[in-house]
Amino acid sequence: MALRDAKDRILDAAEDRARLGGYNGFSFRDLADDVGVKSASVHYHFPTKGDLAAALADRYAAKARARLGDPATLTARKAIEEIVSLFRDSLMVEDRMCLCGVFGAERDMLPPEVNAVVARYFEMLLRYLETAFGPDWDGPSPASIVSRLEGALILARTLEAPEQFDSAIGDLVRSSG
Amino acid sequence: MALRDAKDRILDAAEDRARLGGYNGFSFRDLADDVGVKSASVHYHFPTKGDLAAALADRYAAKARARLGDPATLTARKAIEEIVSLFRDSLMVEDRMCLCGVFGAERDMLPPEVNAVVARYFEMLLRYLETAFGPDWDGPSPASIVSRLEGALILARTLEAPEQFDSAIGDLVRSSG
DNA sequence: GTCTATAATTTGATAGAC
DNA sequence: GTCTATCAAATTATAGAC
Numbered sequence: 120m121a122l123r124d125a126k127d128r129i130l131d132a133a134e135d136r137a138r139l140g141g142y143n144g145f146s147f148r149d150l151a152d153d154v155g156v157k158s159a160s161v162h163y164h165f166p167t168k169g170d171l172a173a174a175l176a177d178r179y180a181a182k183a184r185a186r187l188g189d190p191a192t193l194t195a196r197k198a199i200e201e202i203v204s205l206f207r208d209s210l211m212v213e214d215r216m217c218l219c220g221v222f223g224a225e226r227d228m229l230p231p232e233v234n235a236v237v238a239r240y241f242e243m244l245l246r247y248l249e250t251a252f253g254p255d256w257d258g259p260s261p262a263s264i265v266s267r268l269e270g271a272l273i274l275a276r277t278l279e280a281p282e283q284f285d286s287a288i289g290d291l292v293r294s295s296g
Numbered sequence: 297m298a299l300r301d302a303k304d305r306i307l308d309a310a311e312d313r314a315r316l317g318g319y320n321g322f323s324f325r326d327l328a329d330d331v332g333v334k335s336a337s338v339h340y341h342f343p344t345k346g347d348l349a350a351a352l353a354d355r356y357a358a359k360a361r362a363r364l365g366d367p368a369t370l371t372a373r374k375a376i377e378e379i380v381s382l383f384r385d386s387l388m389v390e391d392r393m394c395l396c397g398v399f400g401a402e403r404d405m406l407p408p409e410v411n412a413v414v415a416r417y418f419e420m421l422l423r424y425l426e427t428a429f430g431p432d433w434d435g436p437s438p439a440s441i442v443s444r445l446e447g448a449l450i451l452a453r454t455l456e457a458p459e460q461f462d463s464a465i466g467d468l469v470r471s472s473g
Numbered sequence: 474g475t476c477t478a479t480a481a482t483t484t485g486a487t488a489g490a491c
Numbered sequence: 492g493t494c495t496a497t498c499a500a501a502t503t504a505t506a507g508a509c
Contacts, residue, residue, distance in 0.1 A: 125474080140405030143320030146502060160475050162504065216401055220447075223454040224393055224401040228317030238454050262463040266447030267440060270397075274443050277400040277415050287439040302492080323484060337493050339486065 126164045128154045133175050138215035141225050142172060142233070169230030172222070176236040179218045184243055190250035198251030199264065202244065203292055206268040210275055210284050220269045241265065264291065303341045305331045310352050315392035318402050319349060319410070346407030349399070353413040356395045361420055367427035375428030376441065379421065380469055383445040387452055387461050397446045418442065436468065444468065 132153035136145035147158040147168070154161075165171035187201050209217055219240040226234050248261035271287035309330035313322035324345070328335040342348035364378050386394055396417040403411050425438035448464035 141318050141320065141402045143318065144402060144405045147504085148501080156474090157476060158503090159477080159505085163474060166504085168503070219454075220450055221401045223450040224398045225318045225321060226454055228321045234454070238456075241451055241454055259467065260463050262448070262451060262460050263444060263465070263467065266451050266464040267444045268447065269450050270443030270445065270447030271439070273397055273400040273446050274418055274439060277396075277403055277411070277418055279415075283439050286437050287443040290436065290440065324486085325484080333492090334494060335485085336487085336495080340492060343486085345485065 125154065125156065125160065129161055129164055129171075130175055130178055133171060134179065134218060135215070137172070137175065138213075138218050138221060141221045142168075142229055143225075167230075169232050172230070172233045173236050176219060176222060176233060176240060180236065180240040180243060183240070184247075187247055190247045193251045195252050195256060195258065198248055199291065202248065202264065202268065203288055206272060207284065207288075210272055211281055214276075216272055216276065217269060220272060223269075259291065267291065302331065302333065302337070306338055306341055306348075307352055307355055310348060311356065311395060312392070314349070314352065315390075315395050315398060318398045319345075319406055320402075344407075346409050349407070349410045350413050353396060353399060353410060353417060357413065357417040357420060360417070361424075364424055367424045370428045372429050372433060372435065375425055376468065379425065379441065379445065380465055383449060384461065384465075387449055388458055391453075393449055393453065394446060397449060400446075441468065 129150050132150045133145060136149060136153075147161045151158040151161050161171075165174060183205060186205060187198075190198055193201070206217065209215055219237045222229060222233060222237045223241070226237065229237075244265050245261045248264060252258070252261070267287060271284045274287060275281050275284040306327050309327045310322060313326060313330075324335040324338045328338050331338075338348075342351060360382060363382060364375075367375055370378070383394065386392055396414045399406060399410060399414045400418070403414065406414075421442050422438045425441060429435070429438070444464060448461045451464060452458050452461040
């Protein structure tokens, strides 16, 4: 598989651009140029932009879920470390927003099929933490953790101060024993 | 002042649309139609879209600051209640994102003059909490609070579940004594 | 699956009359 | 300060050849 197939490379380009500028931050021509094809070829794989963005969010969610692992086998502390690491890499390694965070912020003007997939991403993250925490958990709620991570990405990137991420998340990691 | 001046009404329309769909979620013609003028008139008040968005974020920050009040006169608990109330109304009353949250998420494709104003908004929020907390504060950091609030807006709106906001923020309010 | 070509619309922005 | 008129470019999307 020297070069992955076009469909995947189109999604790579779309993910990169969408995480920088949102749904309207990229066009079919942008992606075509990135991949080295014509925009008609992009439409062949994804008839409408809604199709493309929904497929994009779906792949993004699947990759996150695969990376996070099975929460039934994890301690609460380890699950928190995993999800923090996911968002931390988004900021420190990739220097990109969370795709579903951007789409979520723009949700009222996105095609409904995109919003449906974005919602499933957040439900997946919440369920991941709930499962790892179990019924007796008395630490921070899954919703508070996911919210903090999304917000910390926005804050640290807006201020161009990656250390603000740790300032926002730090005590979460330290108190997750 | 029967009808506020056009400049302000244009910003009203822009704020409403931007908080629903982001920077590229509205056009000069959209705003002109909302206000009842022609798009050339919008360009008279704001030559470029960057000018408009920067003025918009500036006004948004000023309104927030005025509502929050002087942190030097507030207890930590009261300051937290004020900032939570600000974001809570954004969700429950206005059913809109935080303008600077959306712009922050899209920052890498926004004109730099917009990003500068958005950054000042977040710095203002952090300073507000820092001032109210004072040097001996050992509760949640200002960055963690602001992050949670921005993220909780995205989460609750994406899931179309306002109660997730309280789930994300609740223990903050309860532990802020 | 990719291309050329193009349609139909929208966009940010300007010139100049009133 | 608002208008008419317009521009050049970009946008999503489709038809049909190879």
